[in-house]
Amino acid sequence: MNIEILQPKPFDIVGSTIMIAGNAVGFEGHLSISISEGHVEFSGAASAGAIALRQFQAKVEIPDNPNFQLDRLFVTVTDDSAGGEGVIPTVHVPVFYGPRILPGYVGYRNYTVAPGDTLSSISTAQYGDPGQVSVIQRANAHLIDDPNLIFSGQNLRIPIA
Incomplete structure (x- = not known):
């Protein structure tokens, strides 16, 4: 088969x-x-x-x-x-x-990295908390090896609860 x-x-x-x-x-x-x-x-x-x-x-x-x-x-x-x-x-x-990545997970929204973005700034904008960087990194583990290296134009998934 x-x-x-x-x-x-x-x-x-x-x-x-x-x-x-x-x-x-x-x-x-x-x-x-x-x-x-x-x-x-x-x-x-x-x-x-x-x-x-x-x-x-x-x-x-x-x-x-x-x-x-x-x-x-x-x-x-x-x-x-x-x-x-x-x-x-x-x-x-x-x-x-x-x-497991985000308690209460119901889905995700797409986010395109803009020039000057960091995971910390994205976390603050999306969750109101710069401490949620690991949530974004874990949801995009196939794209992000190093949380200090993201690139303009990357399409990331932002989990939502």
């Missing part, structure tokens, strides 16, 4: 309800879905139909206080019906878990 995950995209910020959608090609198209950060795992299932390209979708609910130790999660989709020899088709998509 070939599996293509269309939602979520790599490095998306997800909430407590994670919607997974994509396409799959295979014989008996039963898919297992797991959400894990290496320590704690939640799972679900989806069906992709049989012997053709089929769309699939599923929803995994993460309970309150899941005890995740990391902001980064992996959405994993595996073809359970792949039998026989060889590698079982599996796709992993890294995402960020918004409720």
